[in-house]
Amino acid sequence: MNQPNTIPALKPSDSKRTPRPHPSSEPFIFTENLNVRYGSQQALGGVSLSIKQGKITALVGPSGSGKTSFLTCLNRLTDLVPHCQVSGSIQFGKIDVLSPDTNVLQLRRRIGMIFQKPNPFPFSIRKNLVFPLREHGIKDTATIDARIQESLTRVGLWKEVYDRLDSSALALSGGQQQRLCIARALSLSPEVLLMDEPCSALDPISSGVVEDLIASLRGPYTIVMVTHNLAQARRMADHVALFWLQHGNGQIIESQPTREFFHHPQHKLTKEYIDGVRG
Amino acid sequence: MFKTWSSSIPSFPYHRDQLLRWALWSCASIAGLILVFIILFLILESVPALRHLGVNRFMFDPSWHPGENTFNLMPMILGTLFTTIGAIALAGPIGFCSALFCHCYAPPRLASLYGRFIELLAGIPSVVFGFWGLVVLVPLINQWHPPGPSMLAGILILAMMILPTTSLLAQSSLAQVPTEYLRGAAALGLGRWATLRRVVIPAAKSGLWTAALLATGRALGETMAVLMVCGNVVQIPSSIFDPIRTLTANMALEMAYAVDDHRSALFVSGVVLLLMVLILVTAANWSNRVPRHV
Amino acid sequence: MSSHHQAIQDKLAMGITWSVAMLLMSTFLWLFSDIVIHGISGVSWEFLTARPLNAGREGGIAPILVSTALILMVCMAIALPIGLGTAILLSELTHQFGWMSNLIRRSLDVLAGIPSIVFGLFGNAFFCITLGLGFSIVSGGLTLACMVLPILIRSTEEGFRALPADYRLSAAALGLSQASTLISLLIPAAMPAMLAGFILGLGRAIAETAALIFTSGYVDRMPESLWDSGRALSIHIYDLSMNVPGGNANAYATALVLITLLFIINAGAQAIGHRWSSKRVLVA
Structure with missing residues (x-):
């Protein structure tokens, strides 16, 4: 049994990542009264949300409404922003995310993130995947190779790149790069994936491919x-x-829930937003 | 927004990161302390002379003859000022024209070739300039108006030395003029010269001033080139054909055998030089910070 | 202003800048050709491998080349790690050290403007006398290290700043520690800029004379250790031309060697993409 705030390190034996079925729709991440300030400017005020395990939760709204700020609180990427202050509480499983004692590196291992713009490192495809694994303590070459193949297969990239794993990741197309980034996140066996407009920087066809991939990760x-x-x-x-x-x-x-949101919006602004009147 | 690591959350509790921070911090402290050490040692070494001789004697002694216990620095200070002013008066306009040439008037191929050439020149050692001045320029001046080693030779060589830097700095300040200004000027139907005179040069003005100040600082502190062509006679020159000695040349010539008050007096001259350069560098930084507007 | 007037002024400005540029080019070509013409006959394999004789009038420059190389080695061995560390602190951790890093940056800006003779005075007082290193290759190398630090730091820092912020973010999102991010990702990615800084610093150091006269000394023997005095190439040129009557021929040859080395260094800098950055103004 894990103590609160101790996060199990990534073990080579974790490599079985085939679906852990979690049919339960128990809330998995709770935020309560979450506030984010950048210097004197408040970006997020009193946000409470519960996120259910194994589901896809979409955050929508006009630009500047704090969606990305909310997202980056969940894996404490806000630590990297100068003068950014976060208050309130975030509970992830048994972990108090905002506690200073939380092992941020392990937290981020368990909560992966995909950015709007594909951002592979300026290395080969293989090194992009190997180097985070090594940093998380997986040194065995066979395990690493297995994970690379597994995660690339998962994102449908293996067939496209298996013969050029050692060429630069930057030579891939935008859609391929984004899938590589997803594979890179998946290789660390995360439980949660945060995605910040993952398709919006891609052309329509790649965007469709990535969207289907994301849908397939549900569960x-x-x-x-x-x-x-x-x-x-x-x-x-x-x-x-x-x-x-x-x-x-x-x-x-x-x-x-999606159906309710679109068919029976409670708030006047929601209805106007859905109808394209506002936002 | 996400530019650098921040301190808003207590530091990561990881050993490697702490160690890294310590290492980086020590490196940066050493780098930052060098200036402090330089100033400290220069002052420490000049204290004996200032105590034994006082400030006045550096200005009012009959001459500079440390052997005879006279320590007037004024001829050397004036020598430094004259050569520097002469050099910047020559190199400033020429460097500016050269920058305009490279930036606007030369065809692209030639401009890039010329740019590389100037960049290469900026790296030529001052001792090579001095040597060339000594074996080529000084004999020429000697034929025209003896003796040859003179303030004029110093000014010419110094001007040549700072020209590449001046030209490069001027070019970079011209290049910093936003292209929107140029498009705006083109939209108003201004020709090339009018665009330059009314838009580009005014917009680059503070950058050009900074370039001039930095070049002056370089000229003030230059040692080898002036040491080799100026003749090094301690005197206040009556014409540009007279030999002179600069502060820097004085230090280079006498440090090797100076002891006691003499050595300390040389450090005093170092402090004087440092002060002049610091004023210029500060002025350059300041003029660079003034916001640009047309 | 009439367009006729404008056209005349433009022609005039064009004429002036062209002639200034040509004058400048020809003066410097004169300098180069003078050194090449007079120096080329003196440079030979023997010149590079023999020791100087008769105060340098005859013989070669082997010990001087060795001393120069050793001085540069000491200089870079000290300056590179300190420069890299400082640059990383200034570019990556600047928010953790707020005002201190500001202070360091200011101090480096000033340091960059200090005349080399002042570095020489400082090196003499601090390294040679206070630390008791005497006139030695170590003293000279350390003095030069102080001189080239600002160049190294500025160029490396710019290299780090030019890296996309994405790298740091995505590395952090993968749960990589700051140390690993630096070592495995940022330093390799900033390598070209660091190399450019190294080469610029090397060029500056090899051209230096005034800072070395009172630190590494004059002795033209082959140095036996780093604690021996050693004469650098630039000091050899100075000494031959100023203090040795009849030394000009070998001074020319040495100057040619020095300039050739600088050409090679410069070509290296060009090759690794230290590009000429000024953009031509496209005005009609």
């Missing part, structure tokens, strides 16, 4: 996704939360 992975594209949220998400800039800071004004 074994809990996905929290920021998107500007309401149609995408409707197609993919199980749950939708609408962020809105109110009183100078970002807040959640409605959070519902």
Whole structure:
């Protein structure tokens, strides 16, 4: 049994990552009264949200409403932003995410993140995958090779690149690069994937491929996704939360299962947003 | 926004990161302390002379003859000032024209070739300039107006020495003019010269001033080139054909055998030089910070 | 202003800048050709491998080349690690050390403007006398290290700043520690800039004379250790031309060797992409 705030390190034996079925829709990540400030500017005010395990939660809303700030709190990437202060509470399983004692590196291992712009490192495809694994203590070459193949297969990239693993990752197309980034995150056996508009920087065809890939990750992975594209949220998400800039800071004004969100919006602004009148 | 690592959350509790921070911090402290050490040692070494001789004697003694216990630095200070002013008066306009040539008037191929050439020149050692001045320029001046080693030779060689730097700095300040300004000027139907005179040069003005100040600092501190062509006679020159001695040349010539007050007096001259350069560098930094507007 | 007027002024400006540029080019070509013409006959394999005779009038420059190389080695061995560490601190950790890193940056800016003779005075007082290293290759190398640090740091720091912020973010999102991110990702990615800085610093160090006169000394014997005095190439040129009557021929040859070395260094810098950055203004 794990103590709170101790996160199991990645072990080579973890390599079995075939679906851990979690049919339960128990809340998995809780945020309560989450506030984010950048210097004197409040970006997020009093956001409470529960995210269910194995589901896709879409965060929608106009630009500047705090969606990305919310996302980066979950894996404490806000630590990297100068003058950024986070208060409130985030509970991930048994872990108090915002506690200073939390092992951030292990937290980020368990909560992977995909950015809007594909951002492979300027190395070969293989090294992009090997080097995070090594940093997390997996040194055995056979295990590493198995993981590389497994994660590249998972994102549908193995057939495309198996014969050029040692060529530069930057030579791949945008869609391939984004899938490589997803593979890189998956190779660390995360439980949660945070995605910040993962398709918006891609051409329509690659975007479709990546979208299908993300949909296929539902179940074994809990996905929290920021998107500007309401149609995408409707197609993919199980749950939708609408962020809105109110009183100078970002807040959640409605959070519902997808069907309810689109068919029976509770808030006036939600309806206007869905209808394209506002936002 | 996500530019660098921050301190908003208590530091990562990881040993390697702590160790790394310590190592980096020690490196940076050493780098930062060098300046402190330089100033400290220069002052420490000049204290004996200042105590034994006082400030006044450096300005009012009959001459500079440490052997005869006279320590007037004024001829050397004036020598440094004259050569520096002469050199910058020559190199400033020429460097500016050269920058304009490279930046606007030369065809692209030639401009890039010329740019590389100037960049190469900026790396030529001052001792080579001095040597060339000594064997080529000084005899020529001697034919025209003896003796040859003179303030004029110093000014010419010094100007040549700082020209590449001046030209490079001026070019980079011209290059920093935003292209929107140029498009705006083109939209108004201004020709090339009018664009240069009314848009580019005014917009680059503070950068050009910085270039001039930095070049002056370089000229003030230059040693070898002036040491080799100026003749090194301690006197206040009456014409540009007279030999002179600069502060830097004085240090280079006498440090080898100077002892006691003499050595200390040389450090005093080092402090004087350092002060002049510091004022210029500060002014250059300041003029660079003034916001640009047309 | 009429367009006729403008056209005349433009022609005039064009004429002036062209003639200034040509004058400048020809003066410097004069300098180069003078050194090549007078120096080339003196440079031979023997010149490079023999020891100087008769105060340098005859013989070669072997010990001087060795001393120069040793001085540069000491200089870079000290300056590179300190420079890299400082540059990383200034570019990557600047928020953790706020005002201190500001202070360090200011101090380096000033350091970059200090005349080399002042470095020489400092080196003499601190390394030679206070630390008791005497006139030696170590003293000279350390003095030069102080001189080239600002160049090394600035260029390396710019290299780190030019790296996309994405690298740091995505590395952090993968749970990599700051140390691993630096060692495995940022330093390799910033390598070209560091190399450019190294080469610039090397060029500056090899051209230096005034800072070495009172630190590494004059002795033209083959150095037996780093604690021996050793004469650098530039000092050899100075000494031959100023203090040795009849030394000009070998001074020319030595100057040619020095300039050739600098050409090679410069070509190296060009090759690794230290590019000429000024953009031509496209005005009609």
